[in-house]
Amino acid sequence: MAAAPLFIVLASPEHEKVQLAGMMASVAAVSERPTQLFVSMAAILVFAKGLNAEARYRGGAFSAEMLKKGAPDALELLRQGKMLGDLTIIACSMALDIQEWTLADLEDGLFDEAGGLTKFMSDAEAGELIVL
Amino acid sequence: MSTTTIDARGSYCPGPLLELIAGLKLISIGDEIEIWSSDQGSVKDIPEWIAKVGHQMGETTEQDGYWSIRIIKSK
Numbered sequence: 357m358a359a360a361p362l363f364i365v366l367a368s369p370e371h372e373k374v375q376l377a378g379m380m381a382s383v384a385a386v387s388e389r390p391t392q393l394f395v396s397m398a399a400i401l402v403f404a405k406g407l408n409a410e411a412r413y414r415g416g417a418f419s420a421e422m423l424k425k426g427a428p429d430a431l432e433l434l435r436q437g438k439m440l441g442d443l444t445i446i447a448c449s450m451a452l453d454i455q456e457w458t459l460a461d462l463e464d465g466l467f468d469e470a471g472g473l474t475k476f477m478s479d480a481e482a483g484e485l486i487v488l
Numbered sequence: 489m490s491t492t493t494i495d496a497r498g499s500y501c502p503g504p505l506l507e508l509i510a511g512l513k514l515i516s517i518g519d520e521i522e523i524w525s526s527d528q529g530s531v532k533d534i535p536e537w538i539a540k541v542g543h544q545m546g547e548t549t550e551q552d553g554y555w556s557i558r559i560i561k562s563k
Contacts, residue, residue, distance in 0.1 A: 383502050386509050387540055427500045436506045440513070 359389040361483030363476070367397040371430075372416030373488040374402050378433035380486070385441030390483075393434070394476045395467075396448035400455060403431070403447070403462045434466055446471040489560075490519050497526040497554050504530045505537055508559065512543070517561050520546060526554040534559070 362384045366377040377393060385391040395403060402412055409429065413419055437443040447462060449470045459467055494511050496504035504525040511521050523534070531548060534557050538545050546558025 379502055382506060386506065387537060425500070426498070428503045428506075433502070433506070436510070440506065440509050 359387070361390040361392070361479075363480035363483055363485045364391070364393045365476075365485070365487040366393060366395050366399045368415075368488055369398040369402050370415035371413040371419035371422065374399065374413065375418075375422060375427065375430045375433075377488050378428070378430035378437075381443055381445075382433040382437030382441070385437040385443035387441070390442045390444075391437070392444045392446065392476065392479065394446045394448060394471070394473070396451050396473070400447060400451040400457070400462075403466065405461055405463050431463055431466065438466070444468050446476060448473065490515070491558075492519070492521050494521060494523045496530075497524050499525070499527065501527050501529045501533065503527070505533055508534060509537075512559070512561050515561055517563065519561050521559045521561070522546075523557050523559070524551070524554050525557065528555075530557065531555050 364377055364381055366374065381391050381393045409423060413423060434445060445467050447459060447467045447470045449472050452458060452470055459470055492511060492515055494507050496507045504523060504527050508521060508523050515521065535545050538559055543562045544560040546560055548555060548557045
């Protein structure tokens, strides 16, 4: 039996939660489980184009250690999930509007589209929903 | 049958699994990958993923500070 699709809302910009979102989304996607990641609220700031790791990843007791020890880069995990599995990443259109950003302001090669919460929530009725 | 070795030692979860999956895309059915991982979670995570997607597990052996895990591509 096919696994239920996984839907993840990432609202926190905290490094630990971004890292966990990258881990969960990539592993689910490569495990033949269709996965959608909806990036909203302040989490959108993490995906700004052109930041270095120190500027991008902040917050949480594990953040400094993960950077120091060379834990996989969260955005790179998401790229691998997209390349090797079925992963769709949606930028919350409200968060973009608040920032006065478009998809062009976000890191290349990650986002499939800008979208609204209503469509995402409707899609999520078909699977499991996790909010970070 | 050929064997490809992937050295994922020093890579944290889920790095070894993702390196394995990328490697499986490059080999033929029946070929084998031996992956070296120092991430202790890989010893359980990789067999779980292999069972889920339908490849075949080979031998897992503990070496000096890492594990050698063999996988045969089955589909």
